[in-house]
Every structure is written in structure tokens, then in C-alpha cells.
Amino acid sequence: MRARKLQVINGRLVLDEPTNLPDGAEVEVLVMDDELTTEERAELHASLDRALDDSGAGRGMDAWEYLEQYRVRREARTA
Secondary structure, rough: OOOOOOOOOOOOOEOOOOOOOOOOOOOOOOOOOOOHHHHHHHHHHHHHHHHHHHHOOOOOOOOOHHHHHHHHHHHHHHH
């Protein structure tokens, strides 16, 4: 499955790129309305890019280990 971008034109969803879906195929559309500003979205994407670079360079951490460290920090803030 691959995400595709659509536009709304005159109330209709328009996909302006070729697809290999057969005629009559049904698709589900999820509207992404996260209310991020353009600047916030750029910051998010830059952060994700840095995370991918870190992971590719071997600077990753086990998710469970990270969550445990985060829990400890959060509890220290509320204490």
C-alpha cells in the first residue's frame, strides 16, 4: 500500500497521478487534520529526518528502554 495525495476540486477528490487500481475499485480516504502550522510541520519533519539519520548511524535505542527512561524523568518532574 502506498499513500497518495489528492486534491479537492469542486467537492470531488481528484488523484492527479496514474494508478494501477482496476476500474470500480473502492478506496478509503482518511483526512489528516492535525492542525499543525506550516512551521510546526517543518519542525516535525526535520526532527523525523534527524531521527532517521541517527538510526542509520547506529545511534538508536530500544523503545522499551526509552519509555522507561521517559517514565522516570516524568515522575521526577511531578515529584
